[in-house]
Amino acid sequence: MLTESGVDAVKIMPLAKRLGVSRTSFYWHFKDRDELLEAMIHRWEQKNTGNLVARTEAYAESIAEALFNLFDCWLDGDLFDARLDLAIRNWARNDAALQVRLDAEDAKRKEAMAAMFLRFDYDADQAEVRALTMLYTQIGYISMEIEEDPTQRMARMPDYIEVYTGQRPTRREVDRFRARHGG
Secondary structure: OHHHHOHHHOOHHHHHHHHOOOHHHHHHHOOOHHHHHHHHHHHHHHHHHHHHHHHHHOOOOOHHHHHHHHHHHHHOOOOOOHHHHHHHHHHHOOOHHHHHHHHHHHHHHHHHHHHHHHHOOOOHHHHHHHHHHHHHHHHHHHHOOOOOOHHHHHHHHHHHHHHHHOOOOOHHHHHHHHHHOOO
């Protein structure tokens, strides 16, 4: 309901009805709506930021391979939920405390991406700018709710690597990435 209609739509009775459980059964899992909302925020932090950071830290022999690891997040809904990210961002516009948490999560994402570039000998300023460019691009994709043809998006990935790194990925790196995603 959060991703479909926003935080105001997240109410116990409609959720219980949608799930086919009684209101009292729902309260067995969450003491109140605030606890449910906190659990949703925590899930977003763990899934989206947690997986993104983990993918930036995954083994890679080159910066291209490292970015392909990160790009797994943009292609695998089990790693990163773009709709949830958008819902949290929209919710944070009217919730100052959540905005603070969102800013902290974005900072973690930026630092992880910058650290990935630093591992491959980019200087600190370049690493930060490249990380910010990727972060802002991804937020733009999410906010604009862009629906790309998956084949076309996959075909563009090597070009994104070159834009973000200044280096063209090798055929081997591209093939390994595509093999992970059935391409």
